[in-house]
Amino acid sequence: MKRLVANLVNDALASLPELKEAAADLSMESTVERTRDASHGHFSTNVAMRLAKAVRKSPRDIATSIIAALAENDSVEKVEIAGPGFINFYLSPAAFHAVIATILDQGENYGRQAAKSGPKILLEFISANPTGPLHVGHGRLAAYGATIGNLLEATGYPVSREYYVNDAGRQMDILGVSVWLRWQELQGSDVPFPQAGYRGDYIREIAAAIDTAGIANATSEAILDGLPADGVSNDAEEKDAREAYVEALAARAKELLGEENFDRIRQQSIDSILADIEDDLAGFGVKIDTWFSEQSLTRTGRIDDALAVLKERGILYEKDGATWFPATDYGDEKDRVVIRANGVKTYFASDIVYHFDKRERGFDHLIDILGADHHGYVSRVRAGLEAMGYKGDDLEVELVQFVALFRDGEKVAMTTRGGTFVTLRQLREEVGNDAARFYYVSRSNDQHLDFDLDIAKSQSNDNPVFYIQYAHARIASVFRQLADKSLAWDRTNGQDNMAELSESHEKTLMTSLSRYPEVIELSANNRAPQHLVHYLRDLANDFHSWYNAQFFIVDEANQRDARLTLCAATRTVIANGLTILGVSAPESM
RNA sequence: GCGCCCGUAGCUCAGCUGGAUAGAGUACUGCCCUCCGAAGGCAGGGGUCACAAGUUCGAAUCCUGUCGGGCGCGCCA
Structure with missing residues (x-):
């Protein structure tokens, strides 16, 4: 929907010789945005203001000529200039009715993009050493990584999920x-x-x-x-x-x-x-495509081969009996040892080869999801990639900050040594998979996470995951009530009577539903699942408000079918969003 | 000391690629079940966006500095 408006603006600009050139380096998609306030219409663009300087005209004059050049479109009801030079678009009810039809037609594919042929993405996450059970910190990496994987897939990228097993050394x-x-x-x-x-x-x-x-x-x-x-x-x-x-x-x-x-x-x-670990992750709904063993690199001699290549090219050097990689040449703080004086290869040596191997296996873009304590290690792995003939930029690293558990308002003390650390399994048993998956991704990954066990466990409106699931269950319940009354939802009739949905709650809800594909794209592009979390919360709120304001199962069939059509679309979008988060969408609770 | 991240309502946090009056939840106060699930809804108060300069028509957002918090700086992983 956003793209529709962006295209209109784009075409208008292209038809205006005096603006065409100045607008060339503006990405039109980026200047068109959803409005925060319904009184500003549905979409708005600030492009006139951004062009004002270059063409030495007032923003409002530019806006006027852009509007004059806009092609007629059935979806657009009204366009007006507002404030210092915003162009506000009001879309027609029919445009939103079409979205509802699309949601019902596409079902679980609504919000998903067609499969792209590339770039092929390798998503590595968790990769905890196999020296003990996963703890709550790994849980965050698991939930975040799994959700990023789902988002990338939803936006069409071929993605492979990998766990690197440090089983050597x-x-x-x-x-x-x-x-x-x-x-x-x-x-x-x-x-x-x-x-x-x-x-x-x-x-x-x-x-x-x-x-x-x-x-x-x-x-x-x-x-x-x-x-x-x-x-x-x-x-x-x-x-x-x-x-x-x-x-x-x-x-x-x-x-x-x-x-x-x-x-x-x-x-x-x-x-x-x-x-x-495998069993724990499976129980947590986290799918791993490849368990990549470090031993497999050692056994096949690939580490030695790679080091030999680097040596041949004169990249490695010897000092104090050890073999060094000149990471400073690639922008790292200091040089790093790859073979210790005692002959043992460091983890860095296998990390270079491992990341090289990922590229050799045909993956174009590598994403590593790491705990924030690993940030110092990013530049040296990029350096390794470059030395091996690839670009450092092929590797993207998403750092995830730490998790602190809170119970009864008190921080739960955790030390690995003391054996008092809380495992992911314990957490899952205590708060449930849905609440845990949801809570983990509800905060930005570069924000420390205070995981409040009491909130995560509460089965009430304190807990946003239940609030959203409740909206889904409530819709299912409406359809059960309908059957109890020996009535049936006639979808075709509903879509024919969408004009019945003219009340403000209904319009708000339709607008929110139309945003979903944009939210998925935004969340995926920014590796930021919390956008989806907040969206779903808002969507559930829109639904609950409507539910309290209006009765759906009314006697008048056209109105009833129209409202049920909107209910069904809402149910689909909530379910789609929760699925990406790895959270169930229950029919009843 | 150097590097990375963070600082927004009492608390927990959103805020995209700079836009129009700064947003949720929670807590607090009051209201709404003869009606599809009240696990819900509605309304209200609550802010110098840590601080200071800067870029800009416009800054919570970008740049620089200061202060505060976290993390990292091994021939450990």
């Missing part, structure tokens, strides 16, 4: 040794658990369940012989001691068990945690 050894030690405990070992090990209860559960056939118990003496002392606390100054100790333990585990057996324990642990 040091952390996995620590995971393996943690599980092994818990298993040893179950066999009666009294080796104290390392400070830097994974201490959560889920480690014990994995230890109790894994297959250790053929793996012998080790004595405490054999495990601890010659090892350095563990850090005695979690304090920062003890950190080196803690990390050294747990690494030594992992090395010892490999000696005692043999690499193969240790691998078995480690891999089972990873598989178990990944299965849990």
